[in-house]
Amino acid sequence: MNQSKPLIFISNDDGVDAPGLRHLIECVSYMGEVIAVAPSAPRSGQSSAITVDAPLRITPCPGFDGAKVYSVSGTPVDCVKLGLHALVNRKPDIMLSGVNHGSNSGNSVIYSGTMGAAMEACMVGIPAIGFSLLHHSIEADFSQTTPYIINFTKKVLENGLPDQVCLNVNIPAKCVPKGFKIVKAARGYWTEEYAEYADPSGKPFYWLTGRFVNTEPDNPDTDEYWLQREYVSVVPVRPDQTDSDAISRISDLLCR
Amino acid sequence: MNQSKPLIFISNDDGVDAPGLRHLIECVSYMGEVIAVAPSAPRSGQSSAITVDAPLRITPCPGFDGAKVYSVSGTPVDCVKLGLHALVNRKPDIMLSGVNHGSNSGNSVIYSGTMGAAMEACMVGIPAIGFSLLHHSIEADFSQTTPYIINFTKKVLENGLPDQVCLNVNIPAKCVPKGFKIVKAARGYWTEEYAEYADPSGKPFYWLTGRFVNTEPDNPDTDEYWLQREYVSVVPVRPDQTDSDAISRISDLLCR
Numbered sequence: 001m002n003q004s005k006p007l008i009f010i011s012n013d014d015g016v017d018a019p020g021l022r023h024l025i026e027c028v029s030y031m032g033e034v035i036a037v038a039p040s041a042p043r044s045g046q047s048s049a050i051t052v053d054a055p056l057r058i059t060p061c062p063g064f065d066g067a068k069v070y071s072v073s074g075t076p077v078d079c080v081k082l083g084l085h086a087l088v089n090r091k092p093d094i095m096l097s098g099v100n101h102g103s104n105s106g107n108s109v110i111y112s113g114t115m116g117a118a119m120e121a122c123m124v125g126i127p128a129i130g131f132s133l134l135h136h137s138i139e140a141d142f143s144q145t146t147p148y149i150i151n152f153t154k155k156v157l158e159n160g161l162p163d164q165v166c167l168n169v170n171i172p173a174k175c176v177p178k179g180f181k182i183v184k185a186a187r188g189y190w191t192e193e194y195a196e197y198a199d200p201s202g203k204p205f206y207w208l209t210g211r212f213v214n215t216e217p218d219n220p221d222t223d224e225y226w227l228q229r230e231y232v233s234v235v236p237v238r239p240d241q242t243d244s245d246a247i248s249r250i251s252d253l254l255c256r
Numbered sequence: 257m258n259q260s261k262p263l264i265f266i267s268n269d270d271g272v273d274a275p276g277l278r279h280l281i282e283c284v285s286y287m288g289e290v291i292a293v294a295p296s297a298p299r300s301g302q303s304s305a306i307t308v309d310a311p312l313r314i315t316p317c318p319g320f321d322g323a324k325v326y327s328v329s330g331t332p333v334d335c336v337k338l339g340l341h342a343l344v345n346r347k348p349d350i351m352l353s354g355v356n357h358g359s360n361s362g363n364s365v366i367y368s369g370t371m372g373a374a375m376e377a378c379m380v381g382i383p384a385i386g387f388s389l390l391h392h393s394i395e396a397d398f399s400q401t402t403p404y405i406i407n408f409t410k411k412v413l414e415n416g417l418p419d420q421v422c423l424n425v426n427i428p429a430k431c432v433p434k435g436f437k438i439v440k441a442a443r444g445y446w447t448e449e450y451a452e453y454a455d456p457s458g459k460p461f462y463w464l465t466g467r468f469v470n471t472e473p474d475n476p477d478t479d480e481y482w483l484q485r486e487y488v489s490v491v492p493v494r495p496d497q498t499d500s501d502a503i504s505r506i507s508d509l510l511c512r
Contacts, residue, residue, distance in 0.1 A: 048303035048366045049331075055453070055461040075305075077367070082462055085450050107379065110304045110495055111333070119497075123363065124445055152510060159509045164443075165502045182507045184498040187420075189380055194341050197311070205311040206338055234510065236502035239366055241375075242440040246421045246492035251438045253415045254408060254490065 006032035006157055009092035009121065011079045013100065013113025015042040016061055016071040020099035023142040024131065025067045027149040028096065031157065034067035035092075037083030039076060039113075044102075046075045046113035048120065048239075056082055076117035084124065094157055095121030098131035099145055101138065105170045105223045105233060106186045106212055115168055119239040122166035127156050129166065130237075134227065135173035145171045148180065148232050168235040172227055180232035186222035188214040262288035262413055265348035265377065267335045269356065269369025271298040272317055272327040276355035279398040280387065281323045283405040284352065287413065290323035291348075293339030295332060295369075300358075302331045302369035304376065304495075312338055332373035340380065350413055351377030354387035355401055357394065361426045361479045361489060362442045362468055371424055375495040378422035383412050385422065386493075390483065391429035401427045404436065404488050424491040428483055436488035442478035444470040 008028055012021045016038040025036055040059065051074040061069040070087060072079045080095070100114040109115050118130040129152055133145055148171055161167070168185075171177060193210040214224045223233035264284055268277045272294040281292055296315065307330040317325040326343060328335045336351070356370040365371050374386040385408055389401055404427055417423070424441075427433060449466040470480045479489035 042309070045306040045308040046303075047305045047333075047372065049305040050301040050303075050367050050464060052301040052464055053298070055463050056450075057459075057461050077303075078464075081446075081449055081464070086452075086462065107496055109497060110375065110379070111306050115497075116303065119366065123366070155510050155512065159512065161509070162502055162505050165499050165506070167506065180510075182503050182510065184500050184503070185496065187496070190337075193337055194312075196342075203313075205313050206342065207311050208306060208308055208334075208337070234506065236499040236506045237497045238499035238502070239497075240363055240441065240443070241365060241371075241493045241495075241497070243421050243492040243494035244440050246418055246494070247438050247440070249418050250421070250423065250490065250492045253417070254411050254436075254438065256411065256415065 006093040007090060008032045008034045009083065009095045010034060010036040011076055011097050011117040012038050013043050013046055013076040015039050018101060019138065020101050020142060024096055024099050024149060026065055027146050028153050029065035029067050031153065035088060036067055036069045037072055037079045037087060039079055040071040040073050043075050043113050045111050046116060047111050048077050048116040049075045051075060051078050058082065058086060076113040077120045080117050080120040092126050094153065095126045095128040096153060099142055100132035101140060102132065102136040103134045103170055104130065104132040104168060105227055106188050106214060108212060109168055109185055115237060118166045119237065122164060123239045127161040129156060129169060131169045133171050133173050140173060144176060164240055165236050165238055168237045170223060170227055170233045172230050175230045177232045178230050180234055181226040182234045183221055183223050183226060185235050186214050186216055186224035188212050262349040263346060264288045264290045265339065265351045266290060266292040267332055267353050267373040268294050269299050269302055269332045271295050274357060275394065276357050276398060280352055280355050280405065282321055283402055284409050285321035285323050287409065291344060292323055292325045293328055293335045293343060295335055296327040296329045299331050299369050301367050302372060303367050304333050304372040305331045307331060307334050314338065314342060332369040333376045336373050336376040348382050350409065351382045351384040352409060355398055356388035357396060358388065358392040359390045359426055360386065360388040360424060361483055362444050362470060364468060365424055365441055371493060374422045375493065378420060379495045383417040385412060385425060387425045389427050389429050396429060400432060420496055421492050421494055424493045426479060426483055426489045428486050431486045433488045434486050436490055437482040438490045439477055439479050439482060441491050442470050442472055442480035444468050
C-alpha cells in the first residue's frame with residue numbers, strides 16, 4: 001500500500017448498489033486509495049441512527065477503479081463506525097458521502113442518512129462532505145455532479161476543513177449549474193405528511209409523504225433559494241447540537 | 257374536552273411499555289391533558305430517523321392518570337410526526353420526551369432517539385424537553401427525577417422556550433442531585449467501539465459497545481463535568497445544524 005496516497009473513505013445511505021455511490025467512487029478514485037463502506041440495503045431517512053440491539057456483518061463486494069467496496073448490515077453511521085474500526089489501518093484523509101439520490105436541503109437535512117454518515121466522520125476529526133443530487137430516480141444522470149465533486153474534494157484534501165464542521169452539498173439535476181453558493185439551510189416544515197389507507201380488514205395504516213414548505217423562500221442566504229435558481233448549494237454543518245448562544249436566555253427562564 | 261387545560265404531548269425512545277414513560281406521565285398528568293405516543297418496541301439510538309419505506313400503524317394502549325396512550329410501529333420521530341398528524345386536534349402546549357433509561361449527555365446526544373423526538377416537536381414550534389436518567393436498568397428508581405420534571409415543565413409551560421431551541425435534561429441516578437446547571441454538551445469520542453465474535457461457521461460479526469472518552473473533563477461549562485459532580489445538566493439544543501459562523505471560512509477555503 002502506498003502510504004503517501006490520500007485515503008478516501010466513502011459511504012452513503014442509498015446502499016452499496018446505488019449508482020450514486022458508484023459515480024462518487026469513479027469521480028475520486030484517481031485522487032487516492034478509496035475504500036467504500038455502504039449499507040447492504042437502502043437506508044434513507046436514517047439520520048444519525050445506530051444499531052444497538054443487533055449484530056452487524058461486513059460483506060466484501062466487487063471493487064472497481066481500484067476501490068475496495070464493502071457492505072454493512074446497518075445504518076449509514078454504522079458503516080462509518082464499523083468501517084473505521086475494522087476496515088482501515090490509518091485515519092482517512094477525507095470522508096465523502098453520497099451521491100444521494102434526492103435532495104438533502106433545507107432544515108429537513110436532520111433526517112438525512114447521507115449527512116448522518118458525514119457528521120459521524122466529522123466528529124472523529126475526518127474532513128467530510130455529503131453530496132446529493134436533486135433527483136430521486138435510480139436512473140438519474142449524475143454527470144453534472146462530477147466537476148463539483150472533483151473541485152470540492154481536491155480543495156478539502158488540500159486545505160482541510162475547520163474542526164467539527166462538515167459540508168452538505170446539493171446539486172440541481174435539471175440543468176447545468178451556474179456555480180455554487182455557500183449558505184445556510186432554509187427553514188421550513190412538512191405539510192400533508194401522511195397518506196392514509198385501510199388494510200383489507202378495514203384497519204387504518206399510514207405512509208410518510210408530504211411536501212416541504214419553505215418559510216423563507218425569498219432569503220438569498222439559504223440553500224433552497226439558490227437551488228431554485230440553478231446553483232449548487234454548500235451548507236457548513238456542525239454535529240454539535242448545543243445552542244451556546246441560548247444558555248443565558250434559558251438560565252433566565254428556568255431560574256425565574 | 258377542556259380546551260383551557262394545557263395539552264402535553266409525550267413520547268420516548270424506550271417504547272410504550274418503558275417505566276420511564278409511565279413515570280413521566282405520572283409526574284405531569286395533573287398539569288393538563290396528556291397524550292403519549294411512543295414506539296411499540298424499544299428504539300434506542302434512532303436519532304432523528306424516520307420510516308420512509310414501510311407503513312405505520314397506531315395502536316391504542318391502556319391509559320392511566322387520565323392520559324391517553326398510543327403506540328406507533330416506528331421510530332421516536334415517527335411517533336411525534338404521526339401523533340401530531342392523526343391524534344391531536346390542537347397544537348400541544350409542550351412536548352416531553354423520556355424519561356430515558358440511560359444518559360443522553362456529551363456530544364453522543366446526536367444518536368439519541370429521546371432528543372430526536374424532542375427536536376422534531378421543537379422544529380414545528382412546540383416547546384420541548386427531553387429527560388434522561390443516568391441508569392440503564394428497566395428497574396431504575398425514577399423518583400429523583402420528579403422535582404426536576406415538575407419544575408422545568410411548569411417553567412416552560414409558563415414562559416415557553418426561545419424559537420428553535422429545546423432542552424436536554426440529564427439527571428444523576430446514584431444520589432439526590434445538588435441542583436442544576438445550564439451548560440453545553442461535552443465533546444468526546446467513543447473507544448473500543450465493537451465487540452467481535454465468530455458465528456458457528458466461523459464468520460465474524462460485530463456488536464456496538466464502547467466507552468465515551470470525555471476530551472474536556474475539566475471544563476465546568478459542560479454537562480459531563482456537572483453530572484460527575486451530582487448535578488442535573490440542562491443543555492439547550494438546536495435542530496438547525498447550519499454552522500453560520502463557518503460560512504466565511506468555508507468561502508475562503510473553497511474559493512481559493
